[in-house]
Amino acid sequence: MRLDIVTIFPEFFGVLDVSLLGRARAAGVIEVGVHDLRDHTHDRHRTVDDTPYGGGAGMVMKPEPWGEALDALLTPRSVLIVPSPAGHPFTQRQARELAVREHLVFACGRYEGIDQRVVDHYSERTEVRVLSIGDYVLNGGEVATMAMIEAIARLVPGVVGNPESLTEESHEDGLLEYPSYTKPASWRGLEVPPVLLSGNHGAVADWRREQQLARTRAIRPDLIEKP
Numbered sequence: 001m002r003l004d005i006v007t008i009f010p011e012f013f014g015v016l017d018v019s020l021l022g023r024a025r026a027a028g029v030i031e032v033g034v035h036d037l038r039d040h041t042h043d044r045h046r047t048v049d050d051t052p053y054g055g056g057a058g059m060v061m062k063p064e065p066w067g068e069a070l071d072a073l074l075t076p077r078s079v080l081i082v083p084s085p086a087g088h089p090f091t092q093r094q095a096r097e098l099a100v101r102e103h104l105v106f107a108c109g110r111y112e113g114i115d116q117r118v119v120d121h122y123s124e125r126t127e128v129r130v131l132s133i134g135d136y137v138l139n140g141g142e143v144a145t146m147a148m149i150e151a152i153a154r155l156v157p158g159v160v161g162n163p164e165s166l167t168e169e170s171h172e173d174g175l176l177e178y179p180s181y182t183k184p185a186s187w188r189g190l191e192v193p194p195v196l197l198s199g200n201h202g203a204v205a206d207w208r209r210e211q212q213l214a215r216t217r218a219i220r221p222d223l224i225e226k227p
């Protein structure tokens with residue numbers, strides 16, 4: 001898989017070399033390119049934004065630099081991902097779908113966002129996903145991009161040592177994860193649920209499933225699809 005990131009803060013992504021992704025890159029499983037949007041400006045001030053048509057506070061990112069930057073990166077087989085509070089929810093399902101694609105390009109917006117014509121233009125030519133990582137507003141798409149890259153990359157075969165550990169995770173089966181325990185069996189007067197010490201694997205599996213359902217009902221009833 002190849003990832004390309006376009007941002008006005010390329011230094012933000014230096015950390016990708018040390019994280020989980022660092023090993024994946026070293027193994028050649030994932031290639032990452034970080035690109036400075038300002039390299040695609042041609043005025044003395046390297047301008048990337050301007051005032052919004054229709055008035056209003058804040059600034060909008062100009063379409064021209066984005067067009068030049070994305071033309072240089074996108075192919076018909078790419079997926080252009082645009083983090084935005086106004087996007088479709090980024091979920092584990094999205095992460096799974098994107099983990100099998102060969103080329104992801106992330107467009108990190110700043111200010112009030114990117115001129116809408118950029119999304120409209122590329123939607124005609126390639127797959128574009130405007131995605132939200134949550135119902136809150138960040139200053140730019142960089143943090144959202146980092147979160148999505150981590151969620152996606154860890155699902156790419158060869159990135160995480162033990163693929164087994166990926167199957168039993170929150171949201172993998174649409175439910176929240178069961179509670180986990182490890183030694184010591186007693187800690188500050190709190191005991192590990194006895195079933196987990198019983199050696200009865202069937203009973204453990206039943207208990208864990210029940211915990212998942214109870215937790216999901218209590219904390220995230222929205223995840224339980226109505227029949």
Ligand SMILES: O=C(OCc1ccccc1)c1cn[nH]c1
Pocket residue numbers: 083084085109110111112113114131132133134135136137138139140141142144
């Ligand atoms: O703030 C976000 O993205 C950065 C962004 C992009 C466009 C305009 C303003 C801010 C975001 C929140 N949830 N998911 C993404």
